[in-house]
Amino acid sequence: MEQQDQHLLANDKKLNEKFLDDVFQILKKIILECKTGNGKVIDFKTPDQLIKEIDLTLPLKGQSDEEIINFIKLVDKYSVKTSHSHFFNNLFGGSNEYSLAGDYFTSTINGSMYTYEMAPVFNFMENAIQQLFAERYLKWSTIDGVFCPGGSQSNFYGILAARQHKYPEFKRKGLRALPDLKLFTSELAHYSIEKGAIMLGFGLDSVVKIACDEEGRMIPEEFEKEIQKCIQEGSVPLMVNLTCGTTVFGVVDPINKCTEIAQKYNMWVHIDGCWGGHLIFLEEFRNKYSLISQADSFAWDAHKLFNVPQQCTAFFTRHVGLLHEANALGSDYLFMKDKKLYDATKYDSGDKTYQCARHIDVFKFWIYWKHFGTLGLEQIVADSLETTKYFAQLVKDHPNCELINEPEYVSVSFFYYPDSFLKRKELGEDKTEKFWEDMHNIPPIIKAKMVEQGTMMVAYQKQNQKSIQRKNFFRFIFTADKGKEEAQFALNEIHRLGKDL
Amino acid sequence: MEQQDQHLLANDKKLNEKFLDDVFQILKKIILECKTGNGKVIDFKTPDQLIKEIDLTLPLKGQSDEEIINFIKLVDKYSVKTSHSHFFNNLFGGSNEYSLAGDYFTSTINGSMYTYEMAPVFNFMENAIQQLFAERYLKWSTIDGVFCPGGSQSNFYGILAARQHKYPEFKRKGLRALPDLKLFTSELAHYSIEKGAIMLGFGLDSVVKIACDEEGRMIPEEFEKEIQKCIQEGSVPLMVNLTCGTTVFGVVDPINKCTEIAQKYNMWVHIDGCWGGHLIFLEEFRNKYSLISQADSFAWDAHKLFNVPQQCTAFFTRHVGLLHEANALGSDYLFMKDKKLYDATKYDSGDKTYQCARHIDVFKFWIYWKHFGTLGLEQIVADSLETTKYFAQLVKDHPNCELINEPEYVSVSFFYYPDSFLKRKELGEDKTEKFWEDMHNIPPIIKAKMVEQGTMMVAYQKQNQKSIQRKNFFRFIFTADKGKEEAQFALNEIHRLGKDL
Structure with missing residues (x-):
């Protein structure tokens, strides 16, 4: 135990440079192999085989650095290389030193986003990216938003914002006090709208799935028919989710037509651009789907087409202050307003989210962008x-x-x-x-x-x-x-x- | 643009070793400074000052590696060092090479947890940690669960599980079809129960806050009084959240007494151990609060007391299969059951969560544990x-x-x-x-x-x-x-x- 006790000292001042250097060598090898397409994409073992190849128990007593380095190499061997050049499997992939540098950095400083005091630089970065999106890509005159852990969460924020916008009393009274609300989405939309309907208390019956054409795009006429049916049945059409890049075919719903229809019925327009939202970087696309400028909210995963490590997801809304209105509780211990050094009401962002601590996801994308x-x-x-x-x-x-x-x-x-x-x-x-x-x-x-x-x-x-x-x-x-x-x-x-x- | 075009080549095969090495030097410096308590905890600038000190705009054209390295150094300068030995501010802190190694590794392979195929080793690790918790710490005979992005989310899973357990029809019909449900928690519990009540559609009025004694612990008699009041008013007491480590005082609700009361009224018992759940590692604590063995769910942030980088949060429940029942949609494109190489129904975990892709949070804790x-x-x-x-x-x-x-x-x-x-x-x-x-x-x-x-x-x-x-x-x-x-x-x-x- 003597050797172990040394590690347990709270004020152990040594930097274990040798161990870190060994780790860095492993990381460099992985990055290089992925770039060159050398090595396997996957060294697949069935569950029964894997359990024999690698010791997946946790030891009572601590292990040596050498044992740990060897173990990491074994995990490397049996892990899927999503950044491998022959990985075409999921909606992300690719590796680059710049976004990795940003990710390593934020892990090392181990920060969190909820107040300006805790993350001054990173809060500014989130704001700067939002402003740039508003001006250059979304063509919105105002913007608010948050980085959150994954596209599903970002779509949840869309539903939450729609609910809060139409029914501010909801925050206190809950869904039981509201009419029967319906969420519209295409039959080929991502399942997070349904998961969101469960999660947020609407239930699956609240989701109206609109038929798609052969190409996989929501049919506007079907959309309007379903709205009318919903109204006839005494329900309220709350929002529509328009998919920008369906999960399988990657096609875009007719955003302009569907937005016009939704606006006629006073519905919130959320665009799920988690997968295909990267298209907004192209001028031709922006011109074609010009009514994105009238969408109420937009979800986007930076980590999908771009080779930025997961997770790096944004939720944007045109309605400034709505997220705060929906989520804020003004907790005394965290969001005090009596801070002496800056205006907390203006710069502390944490209370507008339903999370508390938030991982710093913005920096890996920021460095990538700078590069x-x-x-x-x-x-x-x-x-x-x-x-x-x-x-x-x-x-x-x-x-x-x-x-x-x-x-x-x-x-x-x-x-x-x-x-x-x-x-x-x-x-x-x-x-x-x-x-x-x-x-x-x-x-x-x-x-x-x-x-x-x-x-x-x-x-x-x-x-x-x-x-x-x-x-x-x-x-x-x-x-x-x-x-x-x-x-x-x-x-x-x-x-x-x-x-x- | 020639130089830039080189970067844009999709099949650029060079490893930018010089850049990575420069980054690794920065990381090592941060780790060492935090350990030794050298350097400032924070180099604070007001928003107005900061914007002058560091260029927080994104360039039209890409920048050189040297510019980017200098920029990272500047971000380092103005970021809070939560791992600094004089940082006593939040419920996390400390830096160590082992958990950082795990975190760097998972960023580099850029994996995701949702299927065995995508993350074979890491899925096994999540299961192994769950089993160990069940046997050694929670004293549960069965366990199910998920790693999720932060303690608030883990508490949301607790509410979600309680809802699904008592009202399986909820998933389809939503909250409007259910009676008026109440969530009980102490007045000093973490605000995530209230945020969860908003998020999940209950509304803030559904949260019943029980008075605490002077030490900050829920008063069992008050708890029972409030339950009876709730029943008299025609509402249904759905669950109680017992806090293991309140946010400010770090005290533990009377778990044994409150669990007995909750069971009398057929309520779900969720323990928010996000902050103080580390106490379960002590035998004396386990003996004192022995009815943790009868709790229905338990939330825990590994990244709090331990110096593991955020986020590293677990949600555990005794009720095997309940999370799947609550969340699964069986999406065709991801969770196909016709996989040839393994039993997907047994090993694919993604559909039991309300997320889709999940960041690999388990590995940084696994390496820490091995060390x-x-x-x-x-x-x-x-x-x-x-x-x-x-x-x-x-x-x-x-x-x-x-x-x-x-x-x-x-x-x-x-x-x-x-x-x-x-x-x-x-x-x-x-x-x-x-x-x-x-x-x-x-x-x-x-x-x-x-x-x-x-x-x-x-x-x-x-x-x-x-x-x-x-x-x-x-x-x-x-x-x-x-x-x-x-x-x-x-x-x-x-x-x-x-x-x-």
Whole structure:
């Protein structure tokens, strides 16, 4: 125990430089391997295998630095490299030294966002980013908001703000005192609107899901029909969530038309831009969807297309002070107004959130932004779209593939037919249910192969819409770090693993 | 633009080792300065000053590495060092290489927790920690839970679980279909219960605040009276939140008595151990509050007393499957059940949360635990209590101080009387309102002085209870890194800054 006691001393003054240097070497290796696409994307073990390969128990007595370094290397071995250049699986990816530097830094100072006193620089940064978004991208004359832990939370803030805006008495009386409120969203919207409906006390029955067209966009006429039905039934249409970048196809709801309809019925317009909100960096997009300027709130995950580590999510609203009105309790021990050195009512942001302490998420994005510059960020979005178009063309040109729709953002969805299925198609079998039942199994099999070999990761899913049911297909994501080389590799790899099935 | 274009290449393969090494040097300097207590806790600038000292605009064109490194150094200069050995301000603090290593690592691999496939090792770690808590500390025979972003969220999960447990139909129908539910908590409980009541749709009127005794603990008789009143008024007592470590005094509600009362009325028992839950590492505490074994849920922030970077929060419940029942939507694109390589129904955890992607918070705590061992963690808690008692004794022995109550945890609250106030006390002025109005100003003035000089940070607050009103007093926090030397420094510093006021 003597050796251990040394660590336990509260005022141990040594810097364990050797240990830190060893850790930094591991980090550099991971960053480099991800950039170069060397090493496996995943060294997959089943739960039964994994538990044999790595000791996942916690020791009674402390372990040595050497044991810990070796353990970290083992965790590295069995962890998914989401930043690997052959990771096309989820809506994030890529690694860069700048945002990592920001993230390491905030972990080290271990700050929190709730008062100016605790995080003076970072509170200014949040405000500066909001102002820039308002002026350059959202075209709002006023802005308020908060960084929060993930896109789902940001959408929750949208629902919360809508509720508070229309029913200020809600904060005290709760939902039981309000009429039957309905939340509108498309059938292909992210499930966080439904999770939010549960979480926030509305219940799933309050969510009205609007049918989408074949491309996956909310149908405005269906939207208006559902509003009218809701009113006839004595309910109140509270808000609509418009998706900017659906989870699978990455398409954008008809924002202009739907906003006009929502405004006619005095509804809050929330835009879920968590995935596709990066499109707002492009002038052409802003011109096309000009009524974003009239949206009431906007959710955005900086960590999605850009290669900024999770989590880095913003919630923006045009309605200044509404978040504070919705959440503030004015707790004595934290948000005292008698601070001597600055105006706490103006600069302490914590009470406007439903969190208390808040992780500093803004800095990793700030450093990233400084490195690329505003024009650079805009270029990255344009480049990612360019790579996506290139990949979609490869898919269209490939005899074994069928593109499901032209990408509007950086998602590419397509069916892959192994050679034997091509033959069955020629015989007209693709008109039968059996053919599609068999096709449904293909992506899971190919995925299992690539995971076992660790060469690549990509998502597959089925998609059921009111008007159309689609069996399992692949969905590739082209985040900032993916180029034409990776795109070409990806399609070749699917074909290599799948053609003989 | 040529130089910039290079950065924008999606498949840029260089590792910017020079930049990373420069960052690592900055990190090491911060860690060392915090450990040794060199450098300022805070280099405070008012908002107007700060905006002149540091350029908080985002550039159109990207900046050079040198500019960025210099900028990070400037942010370092103006950021609060929560890990500094003279930081007694909030309920967290301290820095150590082990938990930082874990945090740097998870940022670098940029993973997410929602499926086994995405985070095999980390999902196992969350489960292992839960099991250990159940067996060794909570004395529960079953456990389920989730790591979530902060203590407030963890308390929200407690309310959510209580709601789902009693009213499974709630998920679909929402709160409007339920009777008038009441949430009970002490008047000194953390405000997250109230924020949760707003957030989750209950409204503030649903929160019943029970009076505390002079020490700050919920009075069981008052609790039962309020339940009976609630029932008489036709409402339903849904749950009680028992605080294990109140925010200011750090005392523990009478868990055994209150649990017995709550069970009599069929209420859910949630324990908010976010701050004081570390006490559960001590056998004596577990024996005293043995009915923790019958609590339905428990919230705990690993990042509070232990020097683990924020955020690292757990929510535990005895009711296996309840979180899944409450939150699951079975989204097709993420939680497919047709995975070939493992049993997704058993190992994918994402759908049981109301989040989607989840930051990997467990690893920084895991590495910390490996370094100290289970016995080491228990010792750290005991050591922190020891330092706290030492400081409380210093306060009691100091002529200018008045301890408010004997600490049960690592918080020490006391009034500080400048010399002139001691004289006024001798004249009996402390019976007058004027005296306490003047006393109320003393802590903000002393705090402003220490912040301006950057020597220390500590919290002050007033506290209004139903039975007693207290004007501003100091509250010191003794987290893992604080020893007797820091304790002695702290009291001397208050006296140095305050005695002549």
